[in-house]
Amino acid sequence: MRLIVTCAFGLEAVVKRELQALGFSGFSGADGRIEFPASVNDIPRINLWLRAADRVLLKLAEFPAADFDQLFDNTNRIPWENWIPREARITVLAKCVRSQLASERSCQSITKKAVVNRLLDHLRVRDLPETGEEYTIQASIIKDVAQITLDTTGPGLHKRGYRKDTGEAPLRENLAAALVLLSFYRPERLLLDPMCGSGTILIEAAMLARNIAPGLKRSFASESWAKVPAEAWEEARASARQAIIKEGELSIQGSDIDPARIEDAKANARRAGVGEDITFEVKDLKDLWIDKPSGIVISNPPYGIHVGSLKELTPLYVLLHKMFKNKDGWSLYILTADQRFPDFFKRARPDKVRKLFNGPIEAHYYQYYGKPPSPRG
Incomplete structure (x- = not known):
């Protein structure tokens, strides 16, 4: 499996050094995104220890998405049932950059429809109550290529849990x-x-x-x-x-x-x-x-x-x-x-x-x- 760590522009080298100190290598990715191979058991350690990053995303697929059919069909092929339970609350966030699919709201809707249809078919149920924990899916479509990820972090990594009153002009942790x-x-x-x-x-x-560890006091x-x-x-x-x-x-x-x-x-x-x-x-x-x-x-x-x-x-x-x-x-x-x-x-x-x-x-x-x-x- 592959993970993607996101960070603010300009901090990629800092985060890479943090990941290297944790024992990871084989990095790739564009501005603000660092991709590398890892195991599912690495997810806790990375979330707990990264100081300068924003989020840790699980990469599930990457495919051409020049139209809605491609986006739906390829998203529907992802084995969502391996990750998302029936009762999950599913949230989809989309980002479209220099792509034919320019409407982020439409991409969110199509992506969620593909995920829900897959879960209904493979879990063999008629509905998804969405009463459980939240699962956030990100559909990032850049130059007609979609990258589908699942957010392992939740609230951004800058939220350490110690700062209650930030005053004016807060500096993120x-x-x-x-x-x-x-x-x-x-x-x-x-x-x-x-x-x-x-x-x-x-x-x-x-x-x-x-x-x-900066994430020691949070969930x-x-x-x-x-x-x-x-x-x-x-x-x-x-x-x-x-x-x-x-x-x-x-x-x-x-x-x-x-x-x-x-x-x-x-x-x-x-x-x-x-x-x-x-x-x-x-x-x-x-x-x-x-x-x-x-x-x-x-x-x-x-x-x-x-x-x-x-x-x-x-x-x-x-x-x-x-x-x-x-x-x-x-x-x-x-x-x-x-x-x-x-x-x-x-x-x-x-x-x-x-x-x-x-x-x-x-x-x-x-x-x-x-x-x-x-x-x-």
Whole structure:
């Protein structure tokens, strides 16, 4: 069997490295989709451990679909009875890109009709009550080729289960994890977010440092599937709990001018199991004093399009420049939708700029590398 892991554009290499660390290879796929061979018993482990991905899909078929007859007939040939029980609630999502079949609503309807007809015939029943667990089918039709998948994840992987109040302009958890994975952060380094909001970046960094599986506190759609052994889920969760690193201290600090956001951050960190690993405090950026020779800043300044005008963000950029212009031992990683940022942070040109997406919002990740820390710290 083959799985497809989806992710935001720009994060494919990050997710591939995560999958390689889990022991997978043989990758293929287009933008935002990574396909690879796996077994049904791998589904729990992949869902539990991926930090930067969106979903894990089970690929059931790929075929030409230039018209509705092709879509119906080929979808009807899939052995749905092997995966979907009679009482399942069936949801179909369709996406059509550069294809003759352009109506997503029509493709959803045709796909579901093909699935239902197949189940009625092979289960030898007259109706499907649709009173049980939800099974989500995705029909992705790109350039007249349909890819039919079954969603093993349920709510997106960014929903870890620890964040209750996101405040304004929330940064998705999987993107926050990707920001950390794209940095040179290591558990022995000092990590700072001086505009931490509800603490998502720092919480994801602490979970990474403690080797806490991001999906450990949530459930997944495929946990109810008869085809995925319950023992596989039990073993994957037990292994993840045993893998947590409890020893050693972390130097992770976050501050924000808003007391309510800091209270949210503390509560989120406690729910994530890293409440003792992060120091949060209410502090204006202009009052922050940097007295360490080296460290790492990973931050997502408030998006102007959500929080205020771009002019309101300019003082933040100027302050960051003043704070770090002579701190060449510090590495800075700044995600912002404002492309003016390098005009104000003039310590050097960014070493790397990546285009990333926080949901529908296009942003740039500006990476400034500091000098490596001395052996003494």
